Amino acid sequence: MTPTPTTTPTPPQALNISRTTATATRVLRQLAHDPRTIALLILIPCVMLLLLRYVFDGSPRTFDSIGASLLGIFPLITMFLVTSIATLRERTSGTLERLLAMPLGKGDLIAGYALAFGTLAIIQSALATGLAVWFLGLDVTGSPWLLLLVALLDALLGTALGLFVSAFAASEFQAVQFMPAVIFPQLLLCGLFTPRDDMHPVLETISDVLPMSYAVDGMNEVLRHTDMTTTFVRDTLIVAGCALLVLALGAATLRRRTA
Numbered sequence: 001m002t003p004t005p006t007t008t009p010t011p012p013q014a015l016n017i018s019r020t021t022a023t024a025t026r027v028l029r030q031l032a033h034d035p036r037t038i039a040l041l042i043l044i045p046c047v048m049l050l051l052l053r054y055v056f057d058g059s060p061r062t063f064d065s066i067g068a069s070l071l072g073i074f075p076l077i078t079m080f081l082v083t084s085i086a087t088l089r090e091r092t093s094g095t096l097e098r099l100l101a102m103p104l105g106k107g108d109l110i111a112g113y114a115l116a117f118g119t120l121a122i123i124q125s126a127l128a129t130g131l132a133v134w135f136l137g138l139d140v141t142g143s144p145w146l147l148l149l150v151a152l153l154d155a156l157l158g159t160a161l162g163l164f165v166s167a168f169a170a171s172e173f174q175a176v177q178f179m180p181a182v183i184f185p186q187l188l189l190c191g192l193f194t195p196r197d198d199m200h201p202v203l204e205t206i207s208d209v210l211p212m213s214y215a216v217d218g219m220n221e222v223l224r225h226t227d228m229t230t231t232f233v234r235d236t237l238i239v240a241g242c243a244l245l246v247l248a249l250g251a252a253t254l255r256r257r258t259a
Contacts, residue, residue: 016108023112027086028119041082041120045074045128053136064139068219069192071132072151075124076158076212077183083117083162084175091166110251114159121155142222146232150218153239157211160246167253186212191220211242 031037052070056062129148132138140147161182169175189199189207196207207213218235225232 019108020111020115023109024115024119027113027116031086031116031120037082037086038120041078042124042127044078045071045124046131048074049128049132049136060137060139063136064223066192067132067136067138068140068147068223069190069216071128071138071147072154072215072219073187073190073192073212075121075128075151075155076161076215077179078124079117079121079155079158080162080165080183081176081179083113083159084166084169084178085162085172087113087163087166088169088172088175092171107251110163110247113163114156114247117159118156121152121159125151125155140222141224141226142228146222146228147219150215150222150236150239153236153243154212154215157215157239157243157246160243160250163250164246164253167250186210189213190216192216211239214238 049067049070052067053063125148129144129151133140133144133147165178165182166175169178185206189196189203189210190212191207196204196213199207214235218232218239221229221232221235
């Protein structure tokens with residue numbers, strides 16, 4: 001009697017559109033029941049820009065010079081915070097372990113989260129850009145649509161960084177603690193407070209490898225030039241490439257549960 005051959009279950013593919021979409025839908029459905037998170041994602045960047053505009057009410061040129069840069073920085077920070085905490089909550093609650101026990105690859109999970117938070121990033125970036133340009137009077141030489149593009153890429157970068165660092169945190173408090181290590185150095189060295197050329201050569205070299213520097217440079221290109229420049233294209237490609245790289249690293253380092 002010939003023994004029946006045993007079949008080994010086929011591991012899920014690296015990325016599947018239906019599984020990715022299902023993951024994104026589940027995340028969006030969960031977020032819909034969390035109005036505080038929605039408010040943090042959608043409203044906080046707009047509130048910060050509104051506050052900044054009237055802080056410099058007597059010096060509108062100052063708002064013009066830094067408003068566009070912050071238009072990209074605020075979404076990055078908020079998406080980083082919310083994504084890192086939300087992903088960590090999935091792991092500590094055991095949801096992530098149950099999901100990965102199903103035919104769901106790590107790539108599907110990371111891409112699904114990126115798609116869900118990317119959808120919110122589009123809304124967030126559109127509202128913040130519209131508020132800054134059409135209601136707060138941000139003086140932009142180039143197209144506001146290019147500002148929106150950079151703001152969206154920054155928000156996606158924040159999402160990718162949040163997914164990545166969540167793999168190394170054991171609690172929500174630890175996830176927040178990563179912010180000084182991941183975000184603050186980029187904030188100080190991105191050229192927001194002083195031109196990067198005026199920094200110490202060592203700090204300037206470090207700033208050249210930080211993605212937020214290119215996000216700020218891209219925003220400044222839109223402020224100064226009417227047309228899309230080659231520098232702008234380079235900056236946006238670098239930001240997008242960094243986001244994809246960090247998402248890949250996030251998929252590689254994703255753990256089922258927190259020890």
